[in-house]
Amino acid sequence: MSLSFKSMWPFGRKSAVADANAALVAGFLKGYASKTGAVVTPSTVMRVSTCFACVRNISEDMAKLPLHLYKRLPRGKERAVKHPLYPLLRSTPNSWQTSFEFVQMLTAHMLLRGNGYARIVRGYGGRVLELLPLQTGRMRVKQLENFELSYGYADSRGRVVQLDPPDVLHLRGLTLDGVVGVTPIEYAREAFGLALAAEEHGSRMFGGRVTGPGVLKHPGKLSDPAFKRLQESWRENGGLENADAPVILEEGLVWESLGLKLSDLQFLETRKYQGEEVARLYRMPPHKVGIMDKATFSNIENQSQEYVTDTLLPWALRWEQALARDVLTEQERQDFYASFLFNNLLRGDTKTRGEFYRSLHGVGALSANDILEMEDMDTYEGGDMRFVPLNMVPVDMAREAAIRKGGGSGAGS
Known part of the structure; x- marks a missing residue:
């Protein structure tokens, strides 16, 4: 039976044959082997030390950022500590995980599988009671004809349970269809396969008699x-x-x-290049995964700042916007939002921070207590007062003073 273009058109009704074929193809591709013969899956790529370091570093760095729920004010914001969602995001999302473990786990799921899922357990009035992490490999997501998403989760017995979209926190990595995310593992399979093959080759060499070919x-x-x-x-x-x-x-x-050594086969160079290739896929500065060849004292700090803004910030925005979309109600989104606190990671060296604080404190933008809070230090009574230079006045007052000095006539001035 052949499929017509009409049955494959996304606005038309999908046939059962098309769904069955898609599921069958997905099953075969799940354990797809690269051209090197190495099987590339989220589990096997973690055996590549550079991939393990990238996933660990990004997920840990995201998890160590304080995640707060804020309430919007007419001017500024404040932490919404009385909101029931605040302690879930800040400390204990469920009965067995900390916030650190929860954020690290779901971020790692996105890095390896493209998606991270959690069940939103709601109580009376839609109040969020728990956020329960779900296994990515058990989730099946489909877009219906009305553009709504359908979530089917397979339990431990293999039975598929349908979940209501309002009860699912869905975190997506890079997505090409707007429904599910993809990862570098899916589109850079050969790069990971070559890295796995190089490690296996070295292991087999030392696992034999270490005699060489x-x-x-x-x-x-x-x-x-x-x-x-x-x-x-x-x-x-x-x-x-x-x-x-x-x-x-x-x-x-x-x-x-045969007179061939690993160096003759460029074994070490291959392993080093594949390490850099994996780091490139995750937008990871080489020095963060132990590749120090091109690192210098002058560029390390700049690379670290770029890592925060170019690597971590996009993942933080994915988290923040997904929490707003899935966890907060439409009414709550008007007044509340979740945000990671990047202050500690964005701070420069002591001299640079001192100059930054001094300049803002000198124009009254920051108080002494504001600076102490940004440095994670204790505040003191009276430290909320702000100061400005005594020899500076508002522009309007300066204009009035100039007019009075000129004899009270503002004409021609």
Whole structure:
């Protein structure tokens, strides 16, 4: 049975055959092997040290940022500590996780699988009681003909439970269809596959007899018993711990090295380049994952600031806007919003911070207590007073003073 273009058109009704084929293809691609033969999945790529470091660093750095719920004021904002959602975001989203663990887990899900999900448990009047993390691999998301999303979650017994969209917190990474997110793993499979293959090649080299590539030469034909004993001896005496153990060669067998070393095969260069490639996919500065070749004292601080603004900030915005869309009601969104506090990560060195605070304090923009709070230090009574230079006056007062000094006539001035 062939599918017409009409049945595949997104505004038309999807046929059961199309859905079945899509599910079948998705099942086959789930464990798709790269051209190197390495199977690239969210689980296997975590064996690549650079990928593990990227996921750990980004998820941990996001989790260590304070996440607050704020209330908008006519001028400025204040922390909405009395709102029932505030303690869930700030400390305990559920009975077994801290806010740090919750944010780190769902951020890691986005980095590896493109999406992060949590069940929103609501009580009387729509009050949020808990945020329960869900396994990404068990969730199936579809867009209906009316553009609403349908969430089906498979429980531990394999039964699919339909979840109402208002009860699901859905965090998306880069998305191409607006429904589900994608990850570098999906579109850079060969880069991850080559990194996995390079690690496996090195492991196999050291897991053998650490002799390097070579061949066993025999003047004639090796008998079956001798071949079997050679196999068993090589297997039993293999490994790094047996590198100096002798191997008995029978019937005139001679080992001949091919003269190739790992350096000749550019093994180390390949591993280093793949590390940089993975870091590039996650927009991670190389020095954050231990690649220090191009790092200097003068550019480390700039790279660290770029990491905050270019790498972490987009993930923070995804979190903040998803919380506003999924967790807050339409009425609450008018007055409340969630936001990460980036002050600690955006601070420069001591000298730069001092100059920054001095300039804002000198024009009355910051009080002493404002500066102490930004530095995570204790405030003091009377520290909320703001100061301005005594020799400075508003522009209007200066104009009036100039007119009076000129004899009271403002004409021509």
